Structures are given as structure tokens and as C-alpha cells.
Amino acid sequence: MRQLWETPGGVHPPENKVQSLKLGIGHLAIPEKLILPLIQHIGDAAKPCVAIGDVVLKGQKIASASGDLSAPVHAPTSGVISAIEDRPVAHPSGMSALCIEIISDSEERWIDLYGHTDYKQLSPQEVSHLIADAGVTGLGGAGFPSAAKLDNGRTKPVNTLIINATECEPYITADDILIRERAAEIIQGIGVISHVLDMPRRILIGIESNKPEAIDALREACKSTAIEVVVVPTKYPSGGEKQLVYILTGQEIPSGQLPSDIGMVCVNSGTAFAIKRAVIDGQPLISRIMTVTGDACGINRNYEVLIGTPVSHILEKNKFIRKNCSRLIMGGPMMGFSLSSSELPVVKTTTCILAPSHSEIPEEDPQQPCIRCGLCAEACPASLLPQQLYWYAQSEDHERLQAHNLFDCIECGACSYVCPSNIPLVQYYRSSKGNIINSRNAKISAAKARERFEFRQVRLNKAEQAREVKREARRVATEKAKTSSSSAADIINAANLRAKARQASPDQQKAKLERSLMAAKMRLDEAQERLAEANKSGSAEQQAQQHASVEGARQKVEQTKRRLEELIR
Amino acid sequence: MIELLTENIILAALVSLVGLGVLFGGLLGYAAEKFKVESDPIVEQLDELLPQTQCGQCGFPGCKPYAQSIADGDAINKCPPGGQSTINAIAKLLDVAAPSLDEEHGEEEIRTVAFIREDECIGCTKCIQACPVDAILGAAKLMHTVITQECTGCDLCVEPCPVDCIDMLPIEEDIDQWRWSIPKNQHQLIATSSSTVHETLT
Amino acid sequence: MTFKQITSPHGHNRQSTGRIMQLVLIATLPGLLVLSYQFGWGILINLFLAVLAAISAEALILKIRQRPIGFYLQDYSAVVTGVLLGLSLPPLVPWWLVIVATVFSIVVAKQLYGGLGSNPFNPAMVGYVVVLISFPIEMTTWVTPVSLLPEGVSHPGLFESLTIVFAGFSPMDGVTGATPLDLFKHSNGLLVDQIYQDNTLFSSASFAGVGWEWANVAFLLGGLGLLKARIFTWHGPVAMLVTLATMSMLFWDGGSSNSPGSPLMHLFSGASMFGAFFIVTDPVSSAVSNRGRLLYGALIGLLVYVIRAWGSYPDAVAFAVLLGNFAAPFIDNYTVPRTYGHNQRRKATAKEEDE
């Protein structure tokens, strides 16, 4: 059995996973409208590449990635693009972001897909490009674009590929059911990933001990492969990337760095499945497995839900009773955030919709003062001092917060869970992190502003000096001029001399005269044409007028010719 | 010599103390030479803390002169763009109590950015000369526009514009600048029993 | 449908500050029973007075600061301070002395610093020290344990004790006597074995002074119960007791005349166990990290021994704890645990750049 390491701290919240595992993966009716936010991942938002009114097929790309850290968005079903505008999005702030709305025609007409069952012939770059093009992002909840993560993995040698199937968050059973029903496809996905990462030495699947059926299914599927299924003791948060890497390998990811910096890549099992669908079946990421659970919902079950389905549509289909529900949570009870309304769409990172009853997750008790009892420090998996961080977050002492390693906090919620005084510690840390980042950015922009200001000062001084030098030269010249006391005649000659110097040299004058001669000739022909015209149709005084202008043009030609002969003599 | 001193005490007292004074004076003179000190680096650190808007609301032509005057003991609460956080930072550096912002120099508002209404701009370059950080793009008789990332919101350009086509717009927050706020200060909580409604934590 | 927005995490375990304080109160029961068995009704009267004074003082201050009284009193911290003071004051002390101690500890040592959680000193010990220094005579007259009472003399009954406490009558002679530590302090030249033979306090004791040894054992049991309930970690109490034992071992020269007593005697007499499990583990005023608590406990153990052996006060747990509290913030700055992803510990005063 592989040696395991034990992470410090951690809590054991009631799992509540049984309710949603009674039934298999269900399917929902296609919602009438689908809302697809353009930012469903870490990085820059995608750019729409369709217009309002376009008819789109299922799986067609409707927004392309922009910038190096981004992911495209595809149409989850065939239909018509009805709007591209700002809509409220599932985000703790409750603010809105740019979304594309599709009215589905419920014909489910697929775009033609190009699967690559022989992905091994393709080079890792091409396969990674396929993954990127299919819009695959981390489905574990973070939403890091998978292609970017695998490319990171390729720049530095990767010796261990870890597939995260722990799913340590209570209530959520999406990965569990996916493994039970589609283990083989996940293994194929792992094959694709290891191909992209140039065959890492070790491939481990970390799964918690509270999922016996899933473990058997995985062992069955991995029998003939080099993949090792490792059963990890059940403890929240053993599923965090940093925690799982430590549990399986005993190594710690250095602060502020990625697992790829120590030769490891950690991918969620759902993402591996999506990668298989993207590369082998050519299907973009348009739907995901999601748990709908909580006592306020009549039916607790896992569904394969189209991305962009409004939460209200899902709740409707699961006998949801608004009166019983104390709050609506997207994600698990520990790290999920509460939604302000049920009209918000499901996105790629939605692992679960939790509608707990008042008894399940009761109203929050008001916060009592912190007695530094240290239960939070015992629960912290990153072995920080949450009570000191809270103390300095309260008094906004940024220096001390960073000295106590605030940015190593993974916001897992274990400390707030055990805090006897009900202090929302994680919110204190999130807002302090935000403030520190804001003040850091302000400092950077202030430094830039100072640089620009100093450069402007230098520029103005240089211009001033240049003007000064010119003024000086002119003063010296007039000075010299005054002291040389020459008479009035000399001054006139000097002026003439200056004028002649400015006269152009003879051959320049000849060229100028020739040009004016040609111009005069052209005007003469024009005048004659107009004269002929006037003779044909015009009245008497028009003919006289044209006659005069012809005469003038002819004289001009004569005059230029004469000046030219004079010059040649 | 010693007997002479021990008889008349006054002379002894005089000689000993003056002697000591002279001795220590000499010692300190020599030490002053050895420990010569050049310029004061504190101005640099103060300038670091100021928001570099070069707006002049503190009464000085820029941030550096104000930093210099703080080093020479000027009041530290004259910088409205920096606001209370800058005052606290300076107070922490100089280890003095942090006063509140001096109203006479202006209040601390949310950050604003200059914006030129392009249809009214006549291209007179007055604002370009006034902008301390060259954040306005344009040339004589050609269209002017403000580079929003570079503008520090010091509104020095608003006043010289003859057609008054520049106005200061607040920077609105979009979704990835949004930050969690610190929970309401629970010490003033008026909840008498545990079941009171905990108002929404925005 | 709109919903209320509440921060994550959404679940919570059933632990609460009030429940922790209640558990601490329950853990003091064994000690309370043994003490009142040994020393009569005095302890219970003290306890009752102290708790009453603590709650009313806290309620008064909360009223002045317009804070919701019910909400803050429900965390039982005032009751705990009252109980700790009640147990540490000598039985049959005058009532006003208990009131002064409790009101001073609640008002000055706790509420003045902003209520529960921001008081740097342990309120109970501050109250005890204030009273110990201002009224030395009342504080050092204890009651002789029940098994040593001369014939025909028994502990004053409840009513009689009340008259002693409130009306100020002096108890019957023979009822009051010295504590074992007192005896050692003023043993002026007697060899330890001599003290053990001729003084009844020790001769009929099993290992460290009649009555007191069982009280300490009872508090030890209460403390172990709290340890099992994971209310606090073992670091604080163990560090203190180990240091106290090793110090007394170091200076234990086989019972010569000026020896301050055997390690066993020190561990099980006076307020050692009570201090180790109920005062050193007060989370608010002690150090924060595990390594910090080790240092904090060791410092207190050392100071207890130093003052007991060479100081002028017989039992120094209160002074040692206050000195420990005084050093706790400094200890916290230098005992920050190593965080995940960092190769070595960082000081709390570390600047941004150094890693």
C-alpha cells in the first residue's frame, strides 16, 4: 500500500452524500432559454463571435478565447442567439457580466464533430490545442483553463500526474456518480492527459475512503493500466490541490507557486472525463454532472445539466419548496456561495445546487467576541494562526497579516466551521486579501505615475535648456552685429548678399520656368476647348469671355518663353 | 597642587567641573567629526507613501516637495487623494499619532478619471501642458483624449480648458474588482436574543 | 425568487463559547467538592458571592456601554471568572474582600480592555493579586483541614459561617491554621523530615499536606477531563508542571534545612494543579500557538518555583501567571508556526520582503 502523509488540522462535517446517490445520473428537459456568461473560468473573458439573430447548432463555438489565459464558450443546444448583454451572474457580488442568451429550438441539431481516437499520433501541442478549443476548464470548482494548466506542465518536466477524485466537500456527489457510471471514459481521459504531459512516471488517483463503489469501479477500470488508485482518509479539506499533493507525495507546493513547479499536475476527475470527450469524441464542454440536493428539494439527484441552464429551471424540476429553503447555495456548504436569486445560470464551475432546509443549515447566530481558544488553529490545514489573522484583519494591519502568511490561506472554511463564537473568519480574510491587493495595485500605479512625472520634468528641462541655448546664440549674434559698427551701405550690401544667397542656383531657375511654361500651355489648351464649346452652344458674351481668356493664356506662354530664352543666354 | 585644591573648596569645585566640561567637549568634537551624516533618506520613504497624483491640493507643486516639507516637520494630513490610509502609513513611519484629514485641503472622494468630450474639444493643447503625468494624447488643432490607465485623477486639466469639455468621471467597479467587505462591526450589535435576523452581509 | 446572501461556509459544528465555558465550570466541580469537604462552607459562600458580583458587575458595565446584556452574558465568561476567584480565595474571608476582588477583576481587568477576548491579563488572577497585596492578613489565614481538627471542634455550620463572613465574628480557635507552603516558608531552620514528623499537617498526609493534596488531585482530574474534551491543548499545563517539577528536583538536596520542599510536594500543594489546568489554559490571556504555549507554561512554572522558594509570598501562582500574561504577546511574535509551503518559520514582525 502506498505511504500516505497526514495533513494537519481538518474537520469532519456531516457528509449528507447518501441522499443524492439513490438514483443514477438524470437528464433534464431542455430549458426554453439558456444564458451563457462569457467569463466562466480563471483568466480573461471570451469574446463573442456570433451576432444576435444567428442560428447556432449544438456544440458550435459562440465565443472565442481572448488572451493566453482564457477559454471559448460553445452553444449547449441548437437555437437562435436572442441577446448579447450584461445579465446578473452567479457571483458573490451579485453583479452582472456580459452573457449570450440562446432561445433553444429543442431540435438538438449537432454540429459535425471530429473525434481523434488515435490521439497518440498527434503531437502533445496539437492535443492540448484540441482541449483548449473545446473550452475545457477545471470542473472541480476553480475553473482554471485545462489547456493552460497542461501547457504549464509541459514547460517543466512532470513526474507525477494526480487525478483528484476526493470530493471532500459535503453534499456533493457529482464526481462519485460520474466514476461509478463512466469510469472507463475517465481512464481514457487520463491517457490523453498523460500523453499531453509526455508520459509522467507516476499516475495516482486520490479518492476518499467514503466512496466504496467508486473505488471498486476505478480499480476495475485501472486493472490493465499503470494508474494507481490511492484511498485517502476522509477528512475535509483533503481535496484541496495543496492538501492532496501533500497527502499522496509528502511534498509541499512552495508558497505562491503552482504544482507544476515541483513536477506535478493535479487534475479533477470530471475534467479528465471532459478531456476524453473533447479529444476522442470531439465534443466541446457544453454540459456537466451536477448534484441537486438539500431538504428543500423534493428530489435529490445528480444530473447531466446543459451549461447556461437557469437555476430556477432545475429547481422547478426537483419539487423545490421556497418556504422551506433557508438559503440557496451554488457549490458545497463549505466553499460554495449563496445566490441572490434563482434566475442565475449554471456555469462550468458549478458542482452543486444546495437548497438546505432551516433545520439543516439554520439561520446564522450573531458573532461573539473571539476568545483565542485556538480551535481554529487546530483545524487549519495550512497551519496558520486564524485568531491572529482575525485580530489583525479587524484592525487592518496589512504588514502583520502578510507576516502571518495571509495569502497561504486556501479559504476552505474549516476555521469558521469550528469557531465557537460564530465569527465569519473566511470573510475577514477574503476582504483583507482584497484590500491588500488593492493597496498593492495603488502603490504600483503611484510608482508609474511618479516615473511619468519625473520623465516629464526631464523633458521640460531639456526643452528649456535647448531654448536657452538658442536664445543665447541669438543674443551673441546681435551682440557681434552691434560691436562691428559698419555703416548703413555695408548693412544694405549685407542684406542683398543674404537675398542673392537665398536666390536659387541658375539650373534650378531653368527647371522652374520650364514647369511654369508647361502649365501655361496646358491652360491655353483648356481655354481653347472652352472657346470651341462656347462657339457651339454658348451665347455671344460667353464667346467673348472665352476669347479673352484664350488671349490671356497665349500671352502668358509667350512671356514665359521669352524669360526662358533670356536665362539660357 | 592637590593640597592647594583641598584647602579652598570653591576653587576645587570650579577647576574639576570646568576641567570635566572641557574634556567631554573635546571628546564630542572629535566624535562629531567621525560621525558626519549626509542627506536624510527619510524624504525618499515619505515620497514612496504619497499617491503621486502631483495634484498640488496639499499646497505644494508635487508630491516630492510635500514629502520634503513633511521631513522638515510639516503636518502630515494635507493629502486628500491619499486619504486616511496614507496619513496612517506616514504616521506609522514617523511613529507619531495619526491625525484626521485636514478639511481645508479637500475631502477624500472616490477615485475619478478625466474624460474629454471629444465633439467639443478644439485641440488647444492647454490641458496637455497642464497634465503632470502626460496622460493626455493629442497635438495642436488635433483631437485630444485622455489615457484612462495613466490618469491619476488630479483634475489639473479641467481648469485650463477654454471650452470646458473635460469632466471627472468616477471609476465604476466591475465584477473582477469587486471585493468582499469586512462584516458589520459586531460590537455595536443590538441583537438581544440569538434568533435576531443577521442583516445581509453584502 | 430572491434569497438572502450569507458568507460561506454555511454549516457550523455545535461547539459554542457558552458551551466551552460550561464545560470548564463542570470540570471545577470535583475540586470544589473536595475543598468544601476539607475546609467547610467557606468555599461555597465565596463562590456564590463571587459569581453574583461578577455577573452584576458585567451587567452594569454592559449597560453603560449600551451593549445587549443578555447576549454578552450568555457566554458565561463572567461566571467562570467568578468561580475561579471563589475557589482561590481562602474560605471564611470577609464578604467585602470577595466583592472587591471580583469587581476589580471584571471591571478593570476585563471590561476596561473591551470585554471578553481583548483582556491581556487573566481577570481572576488580577483580582486575587490586588486583594492579596492590599489585605495580606485576611488572605493568609486559612482553615485547618477537617481531619486535623482537635477533638470537639468542628467546622462552623452554614449559619455560623455566614455570621463569620458577614458579621465579622472571629471563628473558634483551632479552626484557622497555616497552609503547608506557609509552613515551609517560615520553617526557620527545621530539617524537612523534622517538619514532616512533628507537624500534623504532614505526618498524617499521604504525600503533600493533608487536604491540599486531594484538592490538587481533584483539580488534576477535572483538568484531564477538559483535555479529553479537547477544550485546550496539553502544551500549557504540561509545560508548567514539568518545569515546576524539574526546578524543584534541581534544588532538592535531600531535605536540608533551607530546602524549599520535594517536587511531589510542590506539584500537589497550593494551587499548582488548579493553576496549571484552569488558569494557564485561559485562552484569552495566554500565548496563541502550541510552541508559544509551551514557552508560556514553562515560564510560569519557573516563576512559580522561584517565588515559592526564594520570594516572600508562599504561593505564587497568581504572580507567575500575571508575569506570564505580560510576556505572552512578545512570545506570540516569535512563535508563529511554519505555514504550508514555507521552508522556515516567519517572525510576526517580518517585513514584506524577507521570506
Add this chain to the structure above:
Amino acid sequence: MVAGHSHYNKRMQEFAIILVSSILINNYVLVQFLGLCPFMGVSKKLESAIGMSAATTFVLTLTAMASYIVNELILMPLGLIYLRTIGFILVIAAVVQFTKMFIEKTSPLLYRVLGVFLPLITTNCAVLGVALQNANKDLNFMQSSLYGFGAGIGFSLVLIFFSAMRERLAAANIPPPFEGAAIAMITAGLMSLAFMGFSGLV
């Protein structure tokens, strides 16, 4: 050899007693209540407290030595005992001035942070107290300098612990009338209460 050894042992024990008594038993700040103004003034930040305690220990040790020399070689033979105070003030002023220059050269930030409290060491009653007490107790040179050093260490120990505590109190929710110096005074009072536990130790 044994005699030498025991003699050596006795001297070591004597030094230990001097040090323990000057650091803990009659600590200059919390038991003898000397040197309270820098104690209250500099203890807002830990860094400045450490800087101040180093400077004060340096001055105290130097003063103890210098005042011993001045007292033994000049004042005693000339019988000018009544000139002790003025003489010691002269010595202290010189030593502090020397330290001021030394610190300004080596670490300008510390010099800026200590600010007015560095020259204030001259008037710090603990420094004068040490010098006068040493002179009254007619100790030899080694003992008096050890007393000075012990007093410095005692002052530093208490100042550093107090500043760490005040930094924590800065974030506590103290009723407004008691914020700042008031709560510092009360905390110092409680600390001196704790130090009374050491009375009679030696």
C-alpha cells in the same frame, strides 16, 4: 585550588544576585518607577521599543562606568560629594550626545523613529538614578557597571514586553475615553502589581 574555586564561586553568585536584583526585584521601571516617560512614549511600536532599549542599555552601562570613575577619582579625593548630581548630569549628557551621533550615523531610520526620545535619555531619571545609587552604595568598578548593565536589561525587558502588548491592545475595542495613554498607564500599573511578587526575593 578549592579556596580559589569557592572564592570564584562566591563572586559569580554575587554577580548573579546583582543582575537578578537590578533586572527583576527592584526593576527600575516597574518597581522603582524611574524612566517612565520614554517607557510610555516609545512603546507604541515593537521596532522602536527595541531600538530605544538598546540605546538606553548602552547609555546606562557607559554612564555607570563613567560616573564611577568621576566619583572615585575627582569628587571623592576633593571631597566634593555634594557635586555628584551636577557631575553625573554632565557625564550623562556627554554619553547621550555620543550615542545620538552614533545612532544617526549607523541607522538613520532608527534615529528618525526614536526622534525626541533619544536626547530625552539625558533627562531619563533611571540613568541618573543608577549613577547616584551606585555612588551611594560605594561599590567597586565591576559591581557598579554590572548594576548599570542590569538596569539597562531590566528597562529593555519591560519596555519590549510592554510594546508587544500595546501593539495587541491597539486593535482591542477599548471604550473611547480609555484609549491610548490611559489604557497604557493601567496596563503598566497591573504589570508593576505583578512585579511585586518578586519582593523579598533576595
